[in-house]
Amino acid sequence: MLELANVTVRFGGLTAVQDVSLAVGSDQVVGLVGPNGAGKTTLFNVISGLVRPAPGSRVLFDGKDITRRPLHQRARLGLGRSFQIPQPMHELTVRENLIVAQRFGAGRVDPRKIDRILELMDLTGQAERDAANGLALQELKRLEVAKALATEPKLLLLDEVLAGLETLAKRMFMDKLRELHETLGLGILIIEHDIETISSLCHRVVVLDFGQLIADGTPGEVFSNPDVIRSYTGADHA
Numbered sequence: 121m122l123e124l125a126n127v128t129v130r131f132g133g134l135t136a137v138q139d140v141s142l143a144v145g146s147d148q149v150v151g152l153v154g155p156n157g158a159g160k161t162t163l164f165n166v167i168s169g170l171v172r173p174a175p176g177s178r179v180l181f182d183g184k185d186i187t188r189r190p191l192h193q194r195a196r197l198g199l200g201r202s203f204q205i206p207q208p209m210h211e212l213t214v215r216e217n218l219i220v221a222q223r224f225g226a227g228r229v230d231p232r233k234i235d236r237i238l239e240l241m242d243l244t245g246q247a248e249r250d251a252a253n254g255l256a257l258q259e260l261k262r263l264e265v266a267k268a269l270a271t272e273p274k275l276l277l278l279d280e281v282l283a284g285l286e287t288l289a290k291r292m293f294m295d296k297l298r299e300l301h302e303t304l305g306l307g308i309l310i311i312e313h314d315i316e317t318i319s320s321l322c323h324r325v326v327v328l329d330f331g332q333l334i335a336d337g338t339p340g341e342v343f344s345n346p347d348v349i350r351s352y353t354g355a356d357h358a
């Protein structure tokens with residue numbers, strides 16, 4: 121279980137995240153939505169340890185206070201993430217990328233698990249290709265999730281992995297995420313703009329707007345909330 125308590129992030133004079141408190145169970149699939157610049161990626165960066173929040177902010181995972189813990193320790197406790205812009209390691213193959221991720225997140229290499237992840241993410245045929253130059257967008261996105269899986273997470277943070285995919289590819293990717301949740305028992309916190317996608321994938325949705333959490337509930341509740349509709353139609357962001 122991930123718990124954020126009063127998380128605030130300031131970049132100079134800009135408050136990117138403001139006093140966000142939120143709990144996400146490792147058995148849930150939760151959507152994190154909000155307009156561009158709302159602070160979603162910054163919140164992921166706080167959770168994974170890339171951005172240090174303001175004093176008074178607290179991040180807990182499985183009851184441990186990880187607010188000041190380095191990245192690899194968070195990964196070893198079971199927090200995995202993908203990046204909004206896929207970042208395969210240059211001059212490494214797909215398989216080697218997964219090995220590096222596994223070593224970082226699990227502290228050892230288990231080739232059989234790597235094979236299983238390649239299979240699960242339909243990347244077996246691409247395993248020996250150059251990850252930075254040899255892959256199509258869909259495959260890059262599947263690699264991004266595969267890398268997060270290789271760290272052996274309990275909770276997976278996915279930053280817009282579905283964005284930019286065609287309808288059919290998106291549907292197949294969503295089925296895959298459902299499968300990860302159901303067969304591996306993985307919790308998922310996913311950033312995604314498309315309301316239809318979020319509604320069909322998530323049990324619960326939380327909404328950030330100008331760094332603040334403005335709604336938390338089922339997709340039906342949240343997307344009929346007037347504040348959320350206003351935020352989504354961009355009336356406040358013109």
Ligand SMILES: Nc1ncnc2c1ncn2[C@@H]1O[C@H](COP(=O)(O)OP(=O)(O)O)[C@@H](O)[C@H]1O
Nearest residue numbers: 131134136154155156157158159160161162163
């Ligand atoms: N490293 C940074 N330095 C300064 N400002 C940043 C940094 N990262 C993000 N921001 C700003 O913080 C706000 C939230 O950004 P971000 O978390 O990327 O939003 P989202 O992912 O919801 O689109 C934006 O105004 C963005 O420009």
Ligand SMILES: [Mg+2]
Nearest residue numbers: 160161162204
């Ligand atoms: Mg973002």
